[in-house]
Amino acid sequence: MLRYLTERLPVMVTPNGSTRIQPIAVRDVLHYLAGSATLPAGASRRLGIGGPDVLTYAEMMRRYAEVAGLTPRIIARVPLLTPRLSSPWVGLVTPVPASLAMPLVESLRNEVVRSGHDIAGYIPDPPGGSCPSGRPSP
Numbered sequence: 001m002l003r004y005l006t007e008r009l010p011v012m013v014t015p016n017g018s019t020r021i022q023p024i025a026v027r028d029v030l031h032y033l034a035g036s037a038t039l040p041a042g043a044s045r046r047l048g049i050g051g052p053d054v055l056t057y058a059e060m061m062r063r064y065a066e067v068a069g070l071t072p073r074i075i076a077r078v079p080l081l082t083p084r085l086s087s088p089w090v091g092l093v094t095p096v097p098a099s100l101a102m103p104l105v106e107s108l109r110n111e112v113v114r115s116g117h118d119i120a121g122y123i124p125d126p127p128g129g130s131c132p133s134g135r136p137s138p
Contacts, residue, residue, distance in 0.1 A: 001104050004094035006061045011074045015082075019057055021112045022050030028126045035123035043122055048114030057108060 005012060032049050055063070058075045065073045083105040090105060091098030 001090060001094055001096045001101065002057065002061060003064060004096070005090070006064050006073060007068065007070065008093050009073075010071055011076065012061070013076050013078055014058070015078060015080060015086075018077075019108060019111055020054055021057060021060060022054050022114055023060055024049055024051040031126035032119060032123055039122055047119040047122065048116065049119060050112075050114040054113055 028051065029049065032047075036047075061075065062073055065071070083102050086105045087098045087102040090096055090101035094101070096104065
């Protein structure tokens with residue numbers, strides 16, 4: 001959803017672009033998922049994963065625009081913009097249906113930053129992927 005919004009809207013209005021996230025590459029998620037198939041039976045607990053960078057949604061969208069070769073994106077924050085108002089707009093501008101857009105927009109309020117890196121005790125970091133120091137592995 002964010003990729004489509006970034007690609008299609010040079011100016012965006014958001015209620016809050018400062019929520020922190022820790023994006024992770026799909027290939028790294030797949031690495032951890034495949035590795036989790038071999039976890040011992042006693043390791044049935046939540047293990048957080050995340051990439052090396054902690055960003056805000058606004059920073060991620062600006063960075064994506066830069067990498068994709070798009071003009072710099074303008075992200076204006078407004079004091080109030082409800083998911084009920086945002087969802088139909090997202091449904092019009094992206095291929096994400098409004099019924100799915102509403103929970104996605106609501107989820108943008110939640111910080112998604114891992115606490116710790118316990119997974120490394122079970123599954124080694126992917127080559128060139130995330131590591132506990134917050135820097136990409138060599």
